[in-house]
Structure formats: structure tokens, C-alpha cells
Amino acid sequence: MQGDLGLAGQMIATFTGDGLTVAEVAWQEPGIWGSSRPRTMACRFATVARWAYDNVHSSAGVFVAQGTSGGASQVAFALTYYGLGDILDLANIGSGPPLCPLCPFNSTNLEPLLPRGGAATVQPQLGYRSTVRIFLGANEESPDIVADANAYFSAITSAKSMTRIPGTGHHIEETQNGINAYIQSVRSALR
Numbered sequence: 001m002q003g004d005l006g007l008a009g010q011m012i013a014t015f016t017g018d019g020l021t022v023a024e025v026a027w028q029e030p031g032i033w034g035s036s037r038p039r040t041m042a043c044r045f046a047t048v049a050r051w052a053y054d055n056v057h058s059s060a061g062v063f064v065a066q067g068t069s070g071g072a073s074q075v076a077f078a079l080t081y082y083g084l085g086d087i088l089d090l091a092n093i094g095s096g097p098p099l100c101p102l103c104p105f106n107s108t109n110l111e112p113l114l115p116r117g118g119a120a121t122v123q124p125q126l127g128y129r130s131t132v133r134i135f136l137g138a139n140e141e142s143p144d145i146v147a148d149a150n151a152y153f154s155a156i157t158s159a160k161s162m163t164r165i166p167g168t169g170h171h172i173e174e175t176q177n178g179i180n181a182y183i184q185s186v187r188s189a190l191r
Helices: 003-017 043-055 070-081 143-155 176-190
Strands: 064-068 090-094 131-137 160-165
Touching (some): 064 070, 090 176, 131 143
Parallel strands (some): 064 090, 090 131
């Protein structure tokens, strides 16, 4: 692998070298986190993921969503409130999800959600067709992130695992151990 790619770039190069199609989703600042309604705004990620599934994904391969920190929350909210669990084979959630889908982060501002199927009230979905793998750095400094990850993990009723990555803090993609954990997770889903 080329050293100038950085670890995250090397991970993407590994996936494409394995014959996978990789799409990276990024938002212009401030992204969904500049809003007071990040759970509602996660519908944007769910829409992109659904489009990729319908237009790019091959039914012969696995469909994976992976996110770290705020990206982890986008994946978790999309699973819980926007039906992404119906199409994903694997969700790799790293360093979170901070602001877990079940944890109120601002009790004074109840956040409306864009409902699937037009229902007025959206009940969280916690049993998925997909496997959810949560990765936390062993050196994660935020007890709130650890608490939110544990709360979400405990609530999931389908296949799940949680891994603490040694020598890693919050930014999983910045350590070789973190990159290796993500790569191994995706490769195990291919078998």
C-alpha cells in the first residue's frame, strides 16, 4: 500500500483491491451536526445509502455501511429510524454512536423524525437483518460516547458485537489497529 494515502485511504484501497465498490459520503460543513436535529437530518444519509443500494450495489456482494463518531450516529439513526437495517448486511459503527438513537440529548427540544410509511410516531427498530459491529477505542476519552455506545448495543435485538481496539482513542481510522479491525470485519462478512 502507498504510504501517502493515510490509513483511511489505505483501508479504502484494500477494499477496492478486494473487488469491492466503495463510496465515501461527506457533507459540507457543518453537515448534519450543525442542525439542532441530527436524528432528523440522518434521513440524508439513509437516502444516499438507499440510492447506492438500488443503483450501485450488486446483489452478489455484501452491502456495508461504516461510520466513525458522527458518521456512526448517522448509520445508527438510519438503522433505527429509516429502515436501513432492511438492506444492510453489515453496519460497522466506530466511536459511538455519540447521541445514540435511544438517548435523549436535548430533553427541552423534542426532535421530530421523518417517518417511514407516513406514521405520525416513529418507533425505533432495534432488530435488523444486518449485523451491527460496534468498535470503541480502548483509549476513548469520552465517557458519554462509551455510555451511548453501550446503551445502543444493549438495545439491539439482532446479531451484534462490540470490540475494544487496543492502542486506539476516538479516531479509529488514525491507528493501524483500528483500520485492521474495520478491514477484518468487512472481510468476515464476505465469507
